[in-house]
Amino acid sequence: MNYMNFNFPLLKPVRILLFPFSIIYFVIIFLRNRMFDRGILKSASFNLPIVCVGNIAAGGTGKSPMTEYLVKELKTHFKIATLSRGYKRKTSGYALANENSTALEIGDEPMQFHLKFPDTPIAVGEARIEAIPQLLHDKPGTQAIILDDAFQHRYVKAGMNIVLTDCNNLYTRDWYLPTGDLRDERASVKRAQIIIVTKCNPGLSAEEKEIIVQELEPAENQTVFFSNIRYGQPYHIISKKPARVSEDVEVLLVTGIANPGPLKNLLQKRSKIYYEMAFNDHHIFSIDDLKDIQKRFNSINATYKIILTTEKDAVRLVKFEHELADMPLYVVPIELEFLFNDAPRFNGIITTFIKDFNKRQDAGKNRTVNDNLL
Secondary structure, eight states, X not given: OEEEEXXXXXOGGGGGGGHHHHHHHHHHHHHHHHHHHTTSSOOBOOSXXXXXXXXXXXXXXXXXXXXXXXXXXXXXXXXXXXXXOOTTOSOOSOEEOOTTOOHHHHOHHHHHHHHHOTTSOEEEOSOHHHHHHHHHHHSTTOOEEEEESOSSOTTBOOSEEEEEEETTSOGGGOOBTTTXXXXXXXXGGGGOSEEEEESXXXXXXXXXXXXXXXXXXXXXXXXXEEEEEEEOOOEETTTOOBOOOOTTOEEEEEEOSSOOXXXXXXXXXXXXXXXXXXXXXTOOOOHHHHHHHXXXXXXXXXXXXXXXXXXXXXXHHGGGHHXXXXXXXXXXXXEEEESTTOHHHHHHHHHHHHHHHHHHHHHHHHHHHHHHHO
């Protein structure tokens, strides 16, 4: 298997030179967390179940697939909504996705959620503590909210915290930004009820699982799960026509995400050869970028060739609908899959949390009504 990369990232050893800044960064987040712990900075609670999905490391740990999994599993049982920051959008403040929304207005991940789940309220807002009341005003029947990438956002106290960590870069082996990828203290994981080790090898053994659990050292009130990414059949970005990737196909991979590693590993196994054009995470594609992609694709001398991109990148590319109509650009869908047949156990923990929370709220309302009658 040959591999050609048109973009050469900065080597990681260079980050060691930034070690003094990592110490400064650690001191800042340590002081911030202590201010929340001691009540100097306040966290607000809300009268409905909030499930927070997050991590303590910068980069891709699989938050979007996890959020999509939760929406898919919960929307048949509860009236749910999602709330994201809307990272790299060109607007600010609270916004609720509608039929006219674009990735530039609400961000690529929320736009991706909106396209996949058009009947689920998808909202964005940097200040979650302000956005939640606005979301509940717009959707008063909401029974639960999923907070996307909000574990560090301690101004809102979620009832259920889910922390993700990449199997190939566990937070226990990482260091703080900018030398490493940690953006929060390792000790912050203690606030989570669930830890999910993501992007695992599907063939992860029970012995390997136990070694990782021992390394993470979960508390008694924490449950550790393991998951991997499952790739679906690519489909054309405009026509939705399916495509195949096989050993006789050469692929130009176009990405603007934090960690395209798993997709690259897939192409190493399934394609004849792949080339890569890697843009920055959340890159806003321009018409010039599209021309560069077409030029690079045309330079590939192969009988069977296609362009592949991710679902996140697709929502930032689809604005060039006219130009893409005849371009062989296909999107690779992904889904989160739990290992060791643990999906029912995970689903049970989340649904029980939501049901029990709402039962307590209903009981409290009934007690208030009875007290008023007395």
